[in-house]
């Protein structure tokens with residue numbers, strides 16, 4: 473698939489089959505992530521691929537546990553981290569690098585587009601952002617190899633969609649050209 477086609481075809485998918493993506497496709501996605509631009513070429517981003525639904529569930533349980541600790545009003549709420557996508561990718565970076573949030577977003581978008589071009593669906597997931605300091609979550613992240621000095625800036629689930637996506641509806645006037 474051509475790049476422009478991948479950009480227009482990428483959609484956020486929130487329901488997946490249980491089919492895992494192949495390891496060779498996962499590596500292509502990760503390579504696309506590490507090829508993203510980075511502020512002053514610091515390459516400050518670290519990418520962690522959780523390629524195991526059981527381990528994704530471990531992280532889900534940690535979020536559930538820490539959530540309940542900080543907010544009792546969510547006691548009936550069941551955390552669903554990535555809509556049961558079988559692969560979950562965490563992008564982290566050192567908070568004192570030049571532009572960690574932007575570097576991370578650039579890496580994640582590259583991976584979403586690479587996945588689309590391989591016929592793999594994805595969805596950007598914000599749930600973990602701002603919660604990586606909570607003790608149970610941090611300990612699971614550390615066990616996954618997220619570097620201790622890094623904050624989590626963005627994440628996404630990857631897998632095969634179990635439905636056809638609806639047409640994209642865009643607001644008018646989202647860009648202008650000055651001549």
Ligand SMILES: Cc1cc2nc3c(=O)[nH]c(=O)nc-3n(C[C@H](O)[C@H](O)[C@H](O)COP(=O)(O)O)c2cc1C
Nearest residue numbers: 482483484485486595596597598599600626637640
């Ligand atoms: C910074 C950011 C955070 C997002 N967080 C979530 C999220 O937590 N859960 C979710 O289902 N979608 C999330 N999305 C996906 C957006 O909802 C989605 O991109 C938007 O609705 C447009 O749909 P499309 O991606 O299919 O074009 C996020 C997207 C971005 C860029």
